[in-house]
Amino acid sequence: MEFRIDRRSAIPAYQQVVEQTKQALRLGALMPGDRLPTAKEVAEASALNPNTTLKAYRELEREGLAELMPGLGTFIRRSLARPQTGSDSLLREELEAWVGRARDAGLEREDVSALIASLLDAKYAEVAAPGSRSTSLNRKEQQ
Incomplete structure (x- = not known):
């Protein structure tokens, strides 16, 4: 390594x-x-x-x-690997294809990284706060 x-x-x-x-x-x-x-x-x-x-x-x-x-x-001592992250997994293939399309569309590495980070933050925030509603729902209610 x-x-x-x-x-x-x-x-x-x-x-x-x-x-x-x-x-x-x-x-x-x-x-x-x-x-x-x-x-x-x-x-x-x-x-x-x-x-x-x-x-x-x-x-x-x-x-x-x-x-x-x-x-x-x-x-x-122990692995953190999951079958879904293997080099032959369907999820990885889909992500690889998406990243290729993003690059072909003109996005820079930093753009892709920022986009993925924002989506991860949003999706995993929903999981981290069980019972809470997403920020977008809260914004709609406030309008």
Whole structure:
């Protein structure tokens, strides 16, 4: 696994490592028993301070996703993958086609990301607040 650190991001580097690891776990790119790169390997590949990598790995361990084994390395303990996120899933194929249409329509990566983020916020806010109605319904009632 190779980490891509955006030094211009407001997200701390260690948190980027945590999030990228979780993404790999969700997509099935990392599975239980897999060894994460050593802090030294990450430092050589991405010029990231080894202590930053170790901080990220401690966070993953705290969340029960990884296990630090002194002298052996850091290993994945559990997966976050679901069958619906696999590379051969219908949902992924549909999303891939939609992203292709968005790109063909002239949307930039940031446009697509913003659109998806706004939809995720709206749809998952409905799930997070059972019994509450969506913002659009509340606006209609106020008119």
